[in-house]
Amino acid sequence: MQENRPSRPENKETPPKRRMGSKKVAPTTEIVTDEAEAEIIQADIAAEELSPVPASEQTPMPTSSEKTSSKQNGHGLRASLAVVSGRTAGALSRRLHLGGGTSIAGVVAQRLYPDIVEHLSTQLQQGSILVTGTNGKTTTSGFIAAILSDAGLRVWRNREGSNLMRGIAGALVIRTQPNGRLRRSGQAVSIFEVDEAVMPQAVRTIPTRIAVFTNLFRDQLDRYGEVDSVLKRWEQTIKALSPETILVLNADDPTVAALGTQFTGRVVYFGIEDSELDLANQEETGERHQVVDSHICPRCGGEYTYTLRFYSHIGHYHCPQCGMGRPQVDIRATKVENESFDRQRIHVETSTQAGEITVPLPGIYNVYNALAAIATAQALEVNWEPTISGIEQFKPAFGRGERVQIAGRTARMLLAKNPTGFNEVLRTLQTNSNKSHVLFVLNDNIADGKDISWIWDIDFEQALEGFATLTVAGTRARDLALRLKYAGVDVHTLVVAPSTPLRAEKREERTQASARRRSRQRNNSSNHLELTEEELPPVEHETTGAIPQVIPPRAAGKTYGIAQALDRAIERTPEGETLFIVPTYTGLLEIHRELERRGLTPHYWEETGP
Ligand SMILES: [Zn+2]
16 A cells, blocks of 8 residues: 555444345345446446536545645545546546456546545445455355345445456446445445455455455466465465454365464354365376475474365365364365266255255365355355355356357356366366367466466376367467377377467468469469468467477468467367367456457456456
């Protein structure tokens, strides 16, 4: 935060504690989903675009004498100015199709009033739920939102990818009236996904009713350096929390669970207690899922011993030196069974409830996301029925298992942005009874992490049997192809579709194309000037320059860019079957834009990156 900032607004009381989901406190029959809310906001923004705030109504920047004469009023004026300017900038950005309107609204508002998040978030009558962790933030937030909506509450969220302070600022600003007061008097539960590194700042700024920590894995190396540095920030977060806050922690992640020992307030732990899921009981063992990011006892530095391990460092552990171990859990899944490829039946027990819930997503990691949401609902004293229906009716966010129909095939998006996430996706694909058609998209943009060395931690070796066809795309497609070659993939079966040709290839293609054009002109068949795919010799493979012996001598007609990659992958997937698209974060955005361009997916993707 800025130094030298004005004092906090007076309105600082803790959000009222209420039983949620009961008729008394949720009298509204109007259940508003995030999407509906987004439409309202879109309509508002459109209205604003039509009639920009007239100069006479614009709030002038308060002078210093105004500030001293009435501090509170000064805050209101500043907030008002920040909101109006932020929203105007956001609307302008949308109109110019620059994207990221919400984030721009936040950036502008914060520039004009650095304490805008604090000013607005203190108006939230029901307080805020913050969700952080390496993986699962979006899905966990989605589950929580679904449960609270089913309980009759209005839910506000920040969009995926806008999980820094400016994104949170934007999410609040677009829900604020020009007078600086939140819409609907702030009568909504807000759920904010928060970047791991931003968490200390977020809890110091936003009155936090519940803080959810999902897990801590090694993410993009060049972004935060080490798991340790995130852990340090989380420890600062715990120190900064009000004792009124309720912590919701994954008991099966030792690093996350240990945060509970540093907190004086209430902690709700969730975890899995099904020994069938132990890696030792699973068919394929060996080197799979060996990416262990943290297994050292934070109290004494001893190495944890596991009695059950579900994946990576997630499981039942204890320290043989000092006895520190997995805490008693409050919300547990005692049985996890695959109903079908993408549905899991879990038996959940809490101190007061027990029952079966169907999680409409694949993978153990999604069981954890559901448990985190159930734990949050329990902490808020939401009734059991909306808890079940919220989970079961949940519609996955884009990239989290969502389906799209393309040319008679089903495409399913499974975001994989770090080795643990990637291994879990591969493991999920293994549960598919058929061999899978897969399109990997590996990008190295800033939001993905520039360092892609983590692909060497992915256990492709164990997953090879499960692939029917493999197509590789993205800015680092060649590196992934090399990785797959080392894993034992026959490069002749691989279609590699990098974003752009290597320079030498570009030259060669230009030469070939102009040669063909000349030859066609000579043959006087110029009614068909553009090269079609049939005219180009088919090429099924290419790979990085690091292993020149496998580059075909005269490769041409290669596949470049996401659109062609998608076409090739679809083409290779028989009609009626499923193509699994496994992208990194910006790869997902590209795929989404491409599907949107083809009119295959609703235009609800507001943000363009963190
Ligand atoms: Zn220890």
